[in-house]
Amino acid sequence: MFSDIILIMMLTFPPITTEPIIPQETSGIDGKWRLLHENIGISPMHMQLLHNDKVVMFERTDAGPSNISLPFHRCRYDPFDYVLPKDCTAHSILYDIRANTFRPLSIRMDTWCSSGAVLPDGTLVQTGGYNDGDHTVRTLVPCDDGTCDWVEFSGYLTEPRWFSTNQLLPDGRIIIVGGRLQFSYEFYPTSSMDFFADFYTSSSFLVDFLKDTSDGSGENNFYPFVHLLPNGNLFIFVNVRSVVIDYKQNKVVKHLPPIPGNDPRNYPNSGSSILLPLDENKLVEPEVMVCGGAPRDALLDIKRAHSFARALPTCGRIKAMDENPT
Numbered sequence: 001m002f003s004d005i006i007l008i009m010m011l012t013f014p015p016i017t018t019e020p021i022i023p024q025e026t027s028g029i030d031g032k033w034r035l036l037h038e039n040i041g042i043s044p045m046h047m048q049l050l051h052n053d054k055v056v057m058f059e060r061t062d063a064g065p066s067n068i069s070l071p072f073h074r075c076r077y078d079p080f081d082y083v084l085p086k087d088c089t090a091h092s093i094l095y096d097i098r099a100n101t102f103r104p105l106s107i108r109m110d111t112w113c114s115s116g117a118v119l120p121d122g123t124l125v126q127t128g129g130y131n132d133g134d135h136t137v138r139t140l141v142p143c144d145d146g147t148c149d150w151v152e153f154s155g156y157l158t159e160p161r162w163f164s165t166n167q168l169l170p171d172g173r174i175i176i177v178g179g180r181l182q183f184s185y186e187f188y189p190t191s192s193m194d195f196f197a198d199f200y201t202s203s204s205f206l207v208d209f210l211k212d213t214s215d216g217s218g219e220n221n222f223y224p225f226v227h228l229l230p231n232g233n234l235f236i237f238v239n240v241r242s243v244v245i246d247y248k249q250n251k252v253v254k255h256l257p258p259i260p261g262n263d264p265r266n267y268p269n270s271g272s273s274i275l276l277p278l279d280e281n282k283l284v285e286p287e288v289m290v291c292g293g294a295p296r297d298a299l300l301d302i303k304r305a306h307s308f309a310r311a312l313p314t315c316g317r318i319k320a321m322d323e324n325p326t
Contacts (some may be wrong), residue, residue: 016225036100046111050142051122052054058092060112062131065089068104076108080132092150105140107150109133115223115270117166117174125188127176128161135160137188158186158204163222163267170232175247177236178224183211185247205250213238218300220264225273227320230284235320236292237273239264244320256325259316267294271312285322291315 043066044057051182059066062081066089070076075088090104091111101109110133116126128139137156141148155178164179169187186204213221225237233253234245244254265271271292278284291314295301298309320326 037102039067040102041089041093041097041104042066042093046126048114048116048118048124050118050124052142052143052144053097055095055097056092056124056140057095058105058107058111060130060294061087061091061107061110061133062112066091068093070104070106074106074242076106078108078132082131094148103146104312105149107138107152109136109138109152109154111138113163113222114138115161115164115166115176117168118318119174120172125166125174127157127166127174127188130162130181134162156188159184165224165226167226167228167234169228169247175226175234177207177226177234178210178221178238180219180222183207183214205247207236207245207252209236209243209245210238211243213241215239215264215296218297220266220269220296222267224266225288225290227273227275227286227287227288229320230278231321232243235275235286235288237288238266242288242318242320254320256318256320259290259318261312261314263293263295263312265290265312268299269294269296276317285319287317287319289315289317316317 001037045059047055047057049055062083063085065087068090070088071091075086077086079085091295092105092107093102095102096107110130112130114123114126114129118124122142124140128134129136135152135155135157139151159182161176161179161182166175167175169175174188175185176188184204184206214282221238227235234247236243236245240258242256243252246253271290273288273290276287276289278286293312295309301307301309
């Protein structure tokens with residue numbers, strides 16, 4: 001059961017202003033960098049462009065005060081914060097691209113290495129994080145009147161989700177995959193319309209594939225690469241391996257060959273992936289490209305010998321729906 005009471009106040013936060021951005025005439029590939037703000041007050045770990053040309057930025061909350069205060073002398077009280085149980089500074093801002101202004105937002109639960117996705121209506125849903133934020137779901141509904149802010153639901157997630165991945169599904173839900181020592185996935189909203197009934201019946205589904213791709217202490221299976229395929233199944237890549245999962249039936253429907261080279265591509269080795277563009281006028285052949293990463297013991301070498309390995313210079317491409325993909 002939840003004991004938290006959420007109080008919502010419609011407050012207008014005064015933006016911090018500078019001169020508006022004036023588009024400059026350019027030709028060819030000419031251009032130059034322009035400093036928009038000397039200091040935005042926070043050191044963003046995450047950023048998301050919203051549909052109204054505003055960018056929400058936020059950082060972890062457990063590294064001490066930021067350089068921008070919460071409005072109206074408000075403070076965040078968190079007895080679980082290791083550094084600052086009482087914090088009167090903001091750890092999130094909303095940047096207006098057109099006006100070149102920003103204002104502080106309130107965030108309470110730690111967002112360090114959380115994950116998120118945008119709903120069809122434009123709402124940003126951010127899930128998990130560290131410490132007191134690992135079971136939290138946060139939402140931000142875009143607005144143009146200066147009143148919108150984060151709304152946080154502590155304890156919403158069934159499992160702690162730190163370094164997990166989010167993917168929007170065709171039915172409007174979000175699937176949240178993996179996380180540190182979490183070899184499962186769950187959904188937002190939960191599968192049941194009655195959240196409190198579902199709170200006692202776990203909606204988290206075990207995926208052996210996620211467990212089998214851990215390298216022990218090295219792990220190398222954080223932030224799985226997840227892509228929605230045209231047939232409704234999910235492509236999931238972790239470490240060097242990938243599968244196609246039918247999340248509705250909670251089963252793996254295809255094991256794909258490992259990427260060549262046997263070097264991990266996921267965090268902490270930090271490669272990246274993309275589902276290449278689909279052409280609806282041609283035969284649909286979804287193809288995923290995975291790039292970068294690091295040698296298997298790269299993180300361990302940093303810890304024990306302060307030796308920094310070169311990042312992997314290679315990419316791999318695979319047509320996940322082929323009968324015999326390579």
